[in-house]
Amino acid sequence: MNKIRIILFLLLSMTTLAFGQDSTRFFSPKKAAYSALIPGGGQIYNRKYIKAGLVVGLEIWAYTSYLRNAKYYNQYEEYSGLEFSQSRYLKKRNKYVWWTGFIWLYSMIDAVVDAHLHPFEDVMKTPIENEN
Numbered sequence: 001m002n003k004i005r006i007i008l009f010l011l012l013s014m015t016t017l018a019f020g021q022d023s024t025r026f027f028s029p030k031k032a033a034y035s036a037l038i039p040g041g042g043q044i045y046n047r048k049y050i051k052a053g054l055v056v057g058l059e060i061w062a063y064t065s066y067l068r069n070a071k072y073y074n075q076y077e078e079y080s081g082l083e084f085s086q087s088r089y090l091k092k093r094n095k096y097v098w099w100t101g102f103i104w105l106y107s108m109i110d111a112v113v114d115a116h117l118h119p120f121e122d123v124m125k126t127p128i129e130n131e132n
Helices: 002-018 029-035 041-045 050-073 086-125
Strands: none
Touching: 041 050, 041 086, 050 086
């Protein structure tokens, strides 16, 4: 009985593969925007994994730099061997907050634009035929 089920399953799965499938995949810009709420999520949705890794890496770098400078600013008196003044750490902390926001905004805009232009890439890959 189990052999019959396995054979039936294999036959049914082969028939679904025999039908022609449309190779064009459409990406929704709206879904890309929602998935971009997580850093790199929009790039993962668009299957741009290297770009997603870069975005996540930049977000981690900016956020850890923010945390480090916030720690130095808040506990300035405890760290006697610091190179810069307390106001310098405040400026650097604020700068990295802005960088975190800019990287996140860039990744969201990039994900939406990439999803919107995905059909254009497929059209450009098709050869141009002469109609003469």
